[in-house]
Structure formats: structure tokens, C-alpha cells
Amino acid sequence: MSGGQQKLLLRALAGETLDRPPWWLMRQAGRYLPEYRAVRAQASGFVEFCLTPGLASEATLQPVRRFGMDAAIIFADILLVPHGLGQKVEFGDDGPMLEPISEGSGIGALRRTGFSSLDPVYETVRRSRVALAPETALIGFAGSPWTVATYMVEGGASRDFRRVKAWAYRDPQGFSALIDLITEATVAYLSGQIVAGADAVQLFDSWAGVLSEAGFERWVIEPTRRVTTRLKHSFPAVPIIGFPRGAGLFYQRYAAESGVDAISIDTAVSGRFARDQLQPRVAVQGNLDPVALLVGGLVMERQVNEIRSRLAGGPFIFNLGHGVLPETSPENVAALARLLAGRVDGA
Amino acid sequence: MSGGQQKLLLRALAGETLDRPPWWLMRQAGRYLPEYRAVRAQASGFVEFCLTPGLASEATLQPVRRFGMDAAIIFADILLVPHGLGQKVEFGDDGPMLEPISEGSGIGALRRTGFSSLDPVYETVRRSRVALAPETALIGFAGSPWTVATYMVEGGASRDFRRVKAWAYRDPQGFSALIDLITEATVAYLSGQIVAGADAVQLFDSWAGVLSEAGFERWVIEPTRRVTTRLKHSFPAVPIIGFPRGAGLFYQRYAAESGVDAISIDTAVSGRFARDQLQPRVAVQGNLDPVALLVGGLVMERQVNEIRSRLAGGPFIFNLGHGVLPETSPENVAALARLLAGRVDGA
Numbered sequence: 093m094s095g096g097q098q099k100l101l102l103r104a105l106a107g108e109t110l111d112r113p114p115w116w117l118m119r120q121a122g123r124y125l126p127e128y129r130a131v132r133a134q135a136s137g138f139v140e141f142c143l144t145p146g147l148a149s150e151a152t153l154q155p156v157r158r159f160g161m162d163a164a165i166i167f168a169d170i171l172l173v174p175h176g177l178g179q180k181v182e183f184g185d186d187g188p189m190l191e192p193i194s195e196g197s198g199i200g201a202l203r204r205t206g207f208s209s210l211d212p213v214y215e216t217v218r219r220s221r222v223a224l225a226p227e228t229a230l231i232g233f234a235g236s237p238w239t240v241a242t243y244m245v246e247g248g249a250s251r252d253f254r255r256v257k258a259w260a261y262r263d264p265q266g267f268s269a270l271i272d273l274i275t276e277a278t279v280a281y282l283s284g285q286i287v288a289g290a291d292a293v294q295l296f297d298s299w300a301g302v303l304s305e306a307g308f309e310r311w312v313i314e315p316t317r318r319v320t321t322r323l324k325h326s327f328p329a330v331p332i333i334g335f336p337r338g339a340g341l342f343y344q345r346y347a348a349e350s351g352v353d354a355i356s357i358d359t360a361v362s363g364r365f366a367r368d369q370l371q372p373r374v375a376v377q378g379n380l381d382p383v384a385l386l387v388g389g390l391v392m393e394r395q396v397n398e399i400r401s402r403l404a405g406g407p408f409i410f411n412l413g414h415g416v417l418p419e420t421s422p423e424n425v426a427a428l429a430r431l432l433a434g435r436v437d438g439a
Numbered sequence: 440m441s442g443g444q445q446k447l448l449l450r451a452l453a454g455e456t457l458d459r460p461p462w463w464l465m466r467q468a469g470r471y472l473p474e475y476r477a478v479r480a481q482a483s484g485f486v487e488f489c490l491t492p493g494l495a496s497e498a499t500l501q502p503v504r505r506f507g508m509d510a511a512i513i514f515a516d517i518l519l520v521p522h523g524l525g526q527k528v529e530f531g532d533d534g535p536m537l538e539p540i541s542e543g544s545g546i547g548a549l550r551r552t553g554f555s556s557l558d559p560v561y562e563t564v565r566r567s568r569v570a571l572a573p574e575t576a577l578i579g580f581a582g583s584p585w586t587v588a589t590y591m592v593e594g595g596a597s598r599d600f601r602r603v604k605a606w607a608y609r610d611p612q613g614f615s616a617l618i619d620l621i622t623e624a625t626v627a628y629l630s631g632q633i634v635a636g637a638d639a640v641q642l643f644d645s646w647a648g649v650l651s652e653a654g655f656e657r658w659v660i661e662p663t664r665r666v667t668t669r670l671k672h673s674f675p676a677v678p679i680i681g682f683p684r685g686a687g688l689f690y691q692r693y694a695a696e697s698g699v700d701a702i703s704i705d706t707a708v709s710g711r712f713a714r715d716q717l718q719p720r721v722a723v724q725g726n727l728d729p730v731a732l733l734v735g736g737l738v739m740e741r742q743v744n745e746i747r748s749r750l751a752g753g754p755f756i757f758n759l760g761h762g763v764l765p766e767t768s769p770e771n772v773a774a775l776a777r778l779l780a781g782r783v784d785g786a
Contacts, residue, residue: 252764253730254729254733254766257728257730258733258734261731261734262738301648301685301687302707304706304709304742304760305707305709305711338648338685338687338707340648340707341690341707341708341709343688359650359651360651360652360685360688360689361688362651363652364652381604382601383600383601383604386601387605391608391609395651413651414599419601
């Protein structure tokens with residue numbers, strides 16, 4: 093359908109090289125926007141906010157309305173899947189807190205079917221899709237099984253990942269059962285988003301970089317491949333973006349083996365490497381330093397131009413290497429939008 | 440002097456392939472040892488503890504006494520350099536806290552010469568060297584300029600490094616002045632440790648992995664090269680180990696361009712890559728997952744054997760990919776010592 097396809101994002105994901113590459117920003121909906129803070133104030137808890145379609149779809153649409161990105165991403169959180177599985181999830185000032193599940197307690201208490209508590213997310217997708225212009229893509233997302241498992245086992249963010257890794261080392265079968273459960277839930281959750289109208293989906297593997305090669309293979313690549321295989325079976329036309337943040341030396345294997353259509357790269361991946369080693373296989377998305385967006389001005393402009401000159405000769409989606417920082421001025425995002433509106437010089 | 444050199448660590452650092460590779464562990468002196476907790480209790484503040492030679496040398500020697508590592512590393516902290524520069528440094532339960540210096544305040548208040556407040560560290564080196572067996576190497580260390588700068592500017596650990604990166608982006612000249620100051624102080628500090636008896640030194644660049652390639656080149660490789668060039672000029676026989684933790688795709692450039700004799704690799708570097716791409720240029724040190732040491736038993740044994748079978752065919756020092764976790768049982772370290780006492784199977 094590439095001939096009739098109007099959505100730039102989907103054209104890039106299908107492997108097309110474009111005069112003006114599409115763009116969106118991870119965490120483009122969020123605290124740096126005053127209109128986000130206003131709508132966020134209308135719900136008490138963060139989970140409640142994510143599960144109220146009227147509010148979540150408004151948050152989804154806000155940045156596109158203001159800056160005209162080529163894609164909206166559903167406003168939600170990767171920890172909705174543990175919530176859907178029946179784990180207690182709360183968001184405090186210091187980040188998320190979960191009642192951790194452990195090697196000892198195991199996964200017996202988690203829900204294995206049903207999952208209807210996430211139905212409001214599909215309604216958010218429907219409302220957002222209806223409100224968006226036809227040329228704007230809508231991206232659904234979920235965390236990757238490994239990253240979601242780290243939060244479920246550590247009970248929040250971690251520095252050393254010792255609980256989750258110790259479980260995986262001591263009892264790989266038992267830990268596999270947890271990964272399998274998350275994998276199933278993730279396939280169901282992303283399928284629901286696709287059925288409701290998501291044009292593409294992204295898998296966030298924020299903690300892909302803390303594993304050895306054997307661990308990366310088993311806990312990042314394998315579950316991701318299972319998710320992509322299952323989704324491709326049901327929805328062959330829906331592209332999948334993978335973001336194995338911090339994967340460093342393993343980005344190449346991820347591009348080759350995980351089954352994604354595009355790879356989102358963090359700031360520590362050089363444009364040259366991405367162009368030569370990743371882009372021949374998959375579309376590449378990224379990778380401006382969020383701090384360069386925070387700083388703005390010429391610093392941002394130079395880095396944007398360098399990234400585009402390296403990557404816009406192949407299938408490419410402009411994005412950050414990580415999420416928008418809450419301290420970012422919306423003015424800088426507006427300046428970025430103007431910068432990205434033109435053709436790539438010399439591409 | 441390689442013929443007469445008894446210290447295995449120095450033989451490996453000189454490029455020799457050994458039947459039994461030397462070993463030591465990052466943070467081998469520390470909270471996991473009851474005797475460390477006893478000696479730590481004798482000083483109130485952590486900085487005071489590091490600057491009391493009787494206590495710090497005892498902490499330095501404890502693990503070697505118990506486990507017989509091939510090297511001791513001076514008990515100290517990478518934030519002693521900011522302390523020496525006159526910045527207020529405190530260690531709380533949540534990690535280090537510094538009175539941050541900023542783009543605005545600049546480096547004017549920092550000391551540029553003198554630095555005598557770190558003299559006790561050299562006394563710790565002298566006492567430790569005297570107490571160690573001749574075949575045991577003594578390692579001095581410092582943080583790398585970039586990593587030390589992150590703490591000095593962020594005021595502690597950081598997630599997004601936005602203050603330090605924003606300064607480096609906005610005002611590279613001004614930020615260079617800070618990096619230069621730290622570089623000078625680091626050269627002086629490591630020289631003092633070498634003069635006092637350190638056989639080798641290690642540069643810890645814990646946050647090397649958060650930069651783009653241009654940033655890595657300018658803020659990691661360049662200052663490291665200045666430190667190694669200066670030290671090699673004064674002390675050509677003293678080997679330098681670099682640990683650019685999380686450097687991922689940039690490990691190779693670091694090995695080729697920073698001027699170190701050995702590179703310490705984190706757990707996310709595969710043995711095959713280290714053997715093929717790094718070991719032809721430098722000795723390799725690493726890289727057991729600290730969580731595998733925490734778990735112990737067969738899990739640890741298998742990973743140790745795999746690492747040795749990959750790397751012991753060239754110049755190699757067994758170590759962790761990061762520091763010993765405080766929750767580690769000393770029994771597991773004893774088991775590791777037994778495991779490492781033999782020749783490498785099949786090497």
C-alpha cells in the first residue's frame with residue numbers, strides 16, 4: 093500500500109527513504125507542556141489518569157496539535173501491563189513503586205487471562221485515532237518483557253538489578269515463566285491497541301543494556317522475537333519499532349534477530365554505525381540527546397543537522413535518544429519542528 | 440624487568456599471557472566484609488575514614504589477607520579529588536552529595552594548586568605497600584575527569600546528566616576549564632600515589648556511557664589521553680588501566696586512542712568481542728556480573744569458566760564487570776578464589 097500511503101511514519105517504517113523524514117519525540121506528551129499539567133491535574137493517581145480515555149487521549153493529542161509531529165504516541169505507561177496482571181503499581185515522586193514479586197512468592201498470584209482492566213487504553217486509542225489527521229500516525233506501545241520484569245521483581249527502578257538477575261541466574265525456568273506471562277500479556281495488550289487503531293507499535297526495552305550477551309540473547313532478543321512473530325502473524329501490515337536502550341555492542345544482533353521493522357537508537361550510538369550496520373536491515377529512529385533539545389539554539393541545530401546528514405540517506409525517523417526532559421522549554425520543541433519541516437540539506 | 444617480575448598483575452599488564460591469570464575485584468574492600476564494617480565504624484564521616492591512613496590501609500589489606508587476590512586497591516573514593524579541590528563532599532545513605540558547581544558560579548572557587556589535603560592517601564599507599572607481600576600488586580586509582588565532573592556539576596549521582604551536559608553543550612570552553620582542572624588534579628593525585636608505592640593505577644570512568652560519540656571523544660578520550668601521556672612521561676614503567684563503564688560501541692576507540700595499557704570491561708561486553716577487538720591492543724580486565732558472584736555456586740562457576748576460556752588466551756586479569764555488591768557473601772568470594780587458583784582449563 094506504499095503508493096497510497098499518506099503517513100510519512102509508515103513509509104519510513106516500510107523502508108522508504110524520504111526527502112523529509114518523519115519525526116516524533118519519546119515522551120512528547122508530558123510535564124514539559126503546561127496543557128499536559130492542566131489535564132494531568134484532573135486525575136488523582138497516575139494509573140487512573142492513564143486509564144481515563146478522555147484525559148489520556150487529550151494528553152496524546154496535545155503535542156501534535158501544538159507542534160505537528162508526524163506521529164502521536166498513546167499516553168500510557170509501560171507499567172500498565174503489571175497493573176493489568178494484578179500487581180499493585182503506584183507512582184510516587186521518586187518514580188514507580190510496585191509490590192515486588194519474587195522467586196519465593198512466584199507468579200501464582202498474577203492474572204493469566206482476562207486483562208480487561210486495560211480496556212480503557214483501547215478506548216484512548218480509538219478516540220485519538222478519530223481525532224488525528226489522516227496523515228498523522230498513531231503509535232501504540234508496551235514495555236519489553238525484560239524491562240517490565242525488572243520493575244515487577246525489583247519493585248521499581250534499580251541500580252544493580254540484583255533481584256531480577258539473581259532470579260534469572262538461579263532459576264531460569266521459573267524466571268522464564270514470568271517472562272512468558274509478560275510476553276503473552278504484551279501480545280494481547282498490543283493487539284488490543286492495534287485493533288483499536290494503532291498504526292504502529294513500539295517496544296521499550298529501557299534496561300536492555302544491563303545484561304551479558306547470553307542474558308541479552310535469552311531475555312531481550314528471544315521474548316522480543318516472540319512478540320514480533322505473534323504480532324506479525326496477526327497483523328502483518330503493522331510495523332514494530334524496538335528500542336533496546338543502552339544495548340551498545342548488541343544493537344546489531346537486535347536489529348538482525350528480534351524481528352522488528354525499525355530500531356530506535358540512544359544517543360550513544362554513532363550515526364555512522366547506525367547507517368552502516370543497522371540501516372541496511374531496518375529503519376533507524378533517533379537519536380538527538382534530550383539535553384541538546386533542552387539547551388536548544390545552535391547546539392540543537394548543529395546536532396540535528398549532523399544526525400540527519402548521517403541517517404536521512406536511508407529509512408529514517410527523527411526522534412530523541414531518550415524521552416523529553418520535563419525541564420525542556422516548549423519553545424525549543426517548536427524550534428525543532430521548524431528545523432525539521434524542511435528537506436534534508438544534501439541528502 | 441619482566442624476567443624478574445614476580446607480580447602476576449604487572450606481567451599481565453605488560454602483555455604477557457599467563458597460565459593462571461591474576462585476579463582482584465572492584466570494591467573488594469567494602470561493606471560485604473564484617474571486618475570492613477568494624478574498621479569503618481571507627482571513623483564518623485566517610486571522607487575522614489578515607490583520609491585516616493591507619494583505617495584506610497587496614498581496609499585496603501583486609502580482602503587480600505582473607506582471599507589472597509593478586510592485587511590490593513587503595514581504599515579511597517573518586518570524590519576525594521573534588522574534596523581536594525575544595526568542594527564540599529558528603530556521603531549520605533542515598534549516595535554522595537556535593538555542593539554543585541555550575542556554569543554560573545564557575546570554577547573560580549576551586550583550588551588550583553596545593554592539594555595537600557590528600558596527603559593522607561599517599562601515606563595509606565606507603566603503609567599498604569609495606570604490609571603487602573612482594574608478589575601482590577598495589578593499585579592506585581582516581582575517577583576520570585568526565586565522571587568526576589558529572590558529580591561536581593550534578594551534585595551527586597544523576598539519571599539524565601542534564602546539568603553537566605548542558606554546560607558542556609552551551610559553553611564547551613568553560614566546561615573545558617573544569618575538565619582541565621580535574622585533569623591536572625588527577626595527574627598530581629595519581630603521581631603522588633605512584634611515588635608512594637602504587638604499582639599500577641586505574642581510572643574509573645563510570646559514566647562514560649552517557650555521551651554521544653563526539654562527547655565521548657572530547658570528554659572521555661581526550662582527557663584520559665592527557666592523563667596517560669603525562670603519567671607515562673613521568674612514570675613510563677607504571678601501567679594504567681582504564682574502565683570506561685558502559686562505553687559499548689566506543690570501547691574499541693577507547694582501547695586504541697586513550698593510551699591505557701589495559702581496559703576493564705563491564706558485563707555487557709562479550710568475551711568474543713573483547714578477545715578479537717580489544718586484546719590485540721591492550722590487556723583486558725573483567726567481567727563477571729557482580730550478581731553472579733552474589734548468587735555463587737554453579738552459576739558463578741560456569742560464568743567464570745566461560746570468561747576465562749574466552750580471554751585467558753591473551754593478556755587477561757580476572758575481575759568483575761562492576762563493584763562487589765554489599766549483599767555478597769564472603770563465602771562466595773572465597774569460592775571464587777579457589778576456582779581462580781588453578782590453571783585455566785584448556786587455555
